[in-house]
Amino acid sequence: xxxxxxxxxxxxxxxxxxxxxxxxxxxxxxxxxxxxxxxxxxxxxxxxxxxxxxxxxxxxxxxxxxxxxxxxxxxxxxxxxxxxxxxxxxxxxxxxxxxxxxxxxxxxxxxxxxxxxxxxxxxxxxxxxxxxxxxxxxxxxxxxxxxxxxxxxxxxxxxxxxxxxxxxxxxxxxxxxxxxxxxxxxxxxxxxxxxxxxxxxxxxxxxxxxxxxxxxxxxxxxxxxxxxxxxxxxxxxxxxxxxxxxxxxxxxxxxxxxxxxxxxxxxxxxxxxxxxxxxxxxxxxxxxxxxxxxxxxxxxxxxxxxxxxxxxxxxxxxxxxxxxxxxxxxxxxxxxxxxxxxxxxxxxxxxxxxxxxxxxxxxxxxxxxxxxxxxxxxx
Amino acid sequence: xxxxxxxxxxxxxxxxxxxxxxxxxxxxxxxxxxxxxxxxxxxxxxxxxxxxxxxxxxxxxxxxxxxxxxxxxxxxxxxxxxxxxxxxxxxxxxxxx
Numbered sequence: 001x002x003x004x005x006x007x008x009x010x011x012x013x014x015x016x017x018x019x020x021x022x023x024x025x026x027x028x029x030x031x032x033x034x035x036x037x038x039x040x041x042x043x044x045x046x047x048x049x050x051x052x053x054x055x056x057x058x059x060x061x062x063x064x065x066x067x068x069x070x071x072x073x074x075x076x077x078x079x080x081x082x083x084x085x086x087x088x089x090x091x092x093x094x095x096x097x098x099x100x101x102x103x104x105x106x107x108x109x110x111x112x113x114x115x116x117x118x119x120x121x122x123x124x125x126x127x128x129x130x131x132x133x134x135x136x137x138x139x140x141x142x143x144x145x146x147x148x149x150x151x152x153x154x155x156x157x158x159x160x161x162x163x164x165x166x167x168x169x170x171x172x173x174x175x176x177x178x179x180x181x182x183x184x185x186x187x188x189x190x191x192x193x194x195x196x197x198x199x200x201x202x203x204x205x206x207x208x209x210x211x212x213x214x215x216x217x218x219x220x221x222x223x224x225x226x227x228x229x230x231x232x233x234x235x236x237x238x239x240x241x242x243x244x245x246x247x248x249x250x251x252x253x254x255x256x257x258x259x260x261x262x263x264x265x266x267x268x269x270x271x272x273x274x275x276x277x278x279x280x281x282x283x284x285x286x287x288x289x290x291x292x293x294x295x296x297x298x299x300x301x302x303x304x305x306x307x308x309x310x311x312x313x314x315x316x317x318x319x320x321x322x323x324x325x326x327x328x329x330x331x332x333x334x335x336x337x338x339x340x341x342x343x344x345x346x347x348x349x350x351x352x353x354x355x356x357x358x359x360x361x362x363x364x365x366x367x368x369x370x371x372x373x374x375x376x377x378x379x
Numbered sequence: 380x381x382x383x384x385x386x387x388x389x390x391x392x393x394x395x396x397x398x399x400x401x402x403x404x405x406x407x408x409x410x411x412x413x414x415x416x417x418x419x420x421x422x423x424x425x426x427x428x429x430x431x432x433x434x435x436x437x438x439x440x441x442x443x444x445x446x447x448x449x450x451x452x453x454x455x456x457x458x459x460x461x462x463x464x465x466x467x468x469x470x471x472x473x474x475x476x
Contacts, residue, residue: 013407015419061407063414089403091414116399116416155399157416183472184416226385226470231417 010299011250011289013061017090018068018255018266021050021078025071026099028134028365029122031161031196031203034070035269036371043259047077049279051084053256056284058088062254065090070258073101079112086113093118095159098142099135106148117149118157118186123166124176132165134365146180158182162213163190163203164360170216178228185228187217189235193267193322195366198374202363206355207238237351241312242319242335249321250298254288262287264294267322271331297321297331304332306340386469388439390458392476394465395435400473402430415473426468429461433474439465 023038045053054065065085072078073096085092094109098119106117119142122129129139149156158177162170170187177185189210192200205213217232224230236243246253246265255263260279268274274293288294296302300313307318318324319335327336328343336343364374388394396402401414411427413420422430428449432442440454443461447454468474 061405063403063405063412063419089401091401093416115401115414118416153398155397155416186417227383229472 014254016064016253017057017062018066020068020257021072021075022070022258024074027097030199030363031190032366033266036374039258045260053279054084060285065092068095071097079108082112082114091115098145101145103148110152110154116155120159124172150181156182157184159186161188161190164205167205167209170213174220186231188233198364201354202360204355236337239337240339242316242337244316245320248317250294270322271325307334386476388465390440392439394433394474394476397475426464
């Protein structure tokens with residue numbers, strides 16, 4: 001290998017790698033963070049290619065590895081990847097739907113050096129949970145996997161995506177997550193990109209429901225102090241300031257898709273003007289530091305008003321580029337979740353109308369066949 | 380570790396890093412880091428010195444005595460410094476005892 005090209009001083013080294021090992025998934029959650037265009041199994045990177053990606057990431061300064069998908073356990077080589085991560089001292093976090101993971105498989109992953117397990121749940125009520133996941137019996141399998149994790153003494157996070165169709169159950173969901181043995185609970189309001197955006201009118205909670213969910217989490221934090229940690233992700237539709245999406249574009253996180261495309265965030269391919277390089281034809285270090293896609297919105301030089309002169313521009317980095325494009329038509333605009341955005345009032349009105357409509361539309365489940373329907377305009 | 384009670388550390392506790400927490404040198408940035416799910420901490424020099432001694436064997440008072448010798452400071456003062464640090468880390472699930 002030739003000496004690595006130096007990284008310009010203005011570019012910080014990345015700390016996290018989100019490895020989307022596959023887009024295959026047995027579940028069909030209508031807020032899936034995968035793109036509408038799902039990559040096929042035939043295009044997935046090989047074991048050797050992923051191991052090479054892990055090496056490059058570790059050399060680049062990455063400390064944390066998120067093994068995600070789709071359903072990452074659909075990859076039969078997952079144990080090898082976990083073992084390699086451990087060898088390179090990468091902190092490995094397996095983000096799974098919990099479907100189809102046997103006790104033996106989890107034991108093998110733990111023996112390979114897996115540091116932490118994260119299981120998503122759709123609700124505490126099994127019937128509603130299976131309805132949201134789109135697969136009968138999914139909930140029971142998650143419960144079983146949590147039991148295997150407890151038996152193996154493997155640290156567990158329960159992630160609960162929250163939306164209109166389960167938000168009123170939040171207190172019970174938290175209690176359920178704690179009963180599963182979670183030492184960390186993520187209460188994550190759905191973010192409205194891709195599949196989530198396509199289903200926004202069915203999923204966006206009311207402002208009142210969001211306020212209540214904040215209160216429920218505050219009470220749980222108090223009740224479980226020193227025993228369970230809580231992370232809360234708010235839905236930004238009711239915010240006054242945008243979230244610092246990905247901690248800023250190209251500042252800390254690298255996302256690699258199943259086929260090896262390198263993205264600044266998992267939704268970045270929704271910006272059609274950007275060209276994304278692949279680990280199959282360019283070194284990761286070079287992509288991170290010098291590629292067009294990573295430099296497009298890195299830092300603040302690309303900003304227009306009101307971001308350019310904003311005192312918070314290095315706190316929230318203008319919010320989310322994908323959301324700016326989807327809702328205002330220009331990825332370089334301020335994220336319309338910001339009160340300073342000219343589109344903010346319009347978005348607030350839209351959120352009010354959609355979240356309070358008496359008859360929310362049917363869910364569009366995440367399947368390759370429904371992607372075409374999900375692409376219809378929503379803004 | 381799957382206990383449902385808050386751990387209260389005393390001078391006799393024998394703290395250890397939780398199994399899912401990793402303390403390592405970050406060569407790229409030349410500093411120690413504490414890694415946990417979705418968390419990346421840069422502990423203070425004091426916290427790092429303490430964490431390196433959290434092996435599940437030594438008591439908090441032993442750790443304080445060692446640090447007192449190393450930094451030439453009164454053990455009682457060190458104890459006052461490190462107990463809240465360890466309690467905070469235990470409350471976040473990073474340290475068990």
